[in-house]
Amino acid sequence: MSLKDPNLVNTRHPKRVAIVLSNPAVSTTTGWPVGFWWSELTHPYYEFAEKGYEVEIFSPDGGKCEPDAMSDPNDASGYSSSDLISQGFIHTEKLRTLVDTTKPIAELNVADFDALVVAGGQAPMFTFENATDLQQKFVEFYESGKVTSALCHGTAILRYARLSNGEYLAKGKTVTGFANVEEDFADNAVWNYGLLPRDAHVMPWRIEDELKKLGANYVQAGLWRGFAIRDGNLITGQQNFSGAETARAIIEALGE
Secondary structure (H helix, E strand, O other): OOOOOOOOOOOOOOOEEEEEOOOOEEOOOOOOEEOEOHHHHHHHHHHHHHOOOEEEEEEOOOEOOOEOHHHOOOOOOOOOOOOHHHHHHHOOHHHHHHHHOEEEHHHOOHHHOOEEEEOOOOOHHHHHHHOHHHHHHHHHHHHOOOEEEEEHHHHHHHHOOEOOOOOEOOOOOEEOOOOHHHHHHHHHHHHHOOOOOOOOOOOOOOHHHHHHHOOOEEOOOOOOOOOEEEEOOEEEEOOOOOHHHHHHHHHHHOOO
16 A cells, blocks of 8 residues: 555554643632633644544543533523534533543643643632642643643633743743733623622733733733734633634644
8 A cells, every 4th residue: 555545544643632621619709610611622622633633631630620601502691602612522421521530630641742731711710829730730841842832711820830940931931811801801791790899800810910920921812802822832822712723823833
């Protein structure tokens, strides 16, 4: 059989990607249960699966992860009702089970994977400060030269990730993440619905402000626009509409 034969099976070892979800938590600002955001798992997963990549799902503590309610296309709010990719994932038992049985990040062997993706949702803003194993793995991926990525509020990891020389990983890097204009939009929405008083905020701190304080070159594409940016082997995505863009940037960085 010739190597040019179109029926020849691709025998190359498939790329392997680890996706990290946040464990469930309770917001200290709203009192609501918080978790990961469906599209920030499912849209990258879809892009990787289309390329034949192998994907494993981790969380800081392992075990069952819970989504933010409004990220579920079946939620009564209807906010994510058009998210057919997440709908398909949720209703495919083999895939949904992956969310219920995540591996603890401490079990992740960096040598076994080509890329790391930290998904967002609301929970990272309340849990990543104490997720020291995740902080260490994120830096280990980056310093080993492997593609290291975070998406939306998952970029909260950059507030805590320090290189082996003690410097913040984000310092001097061009990055994105959930923008102030989007935080303003979220705050106004809950105020207008009477869910929070006007002196309260959904998030305890803001990605854009904190990354700038660390010396990062923070950039964004505007309100709710899909956007991802690469700086060397660090890739960041702006918000929950940027999952596909983030995954495609990773695929490009991996040379596929």
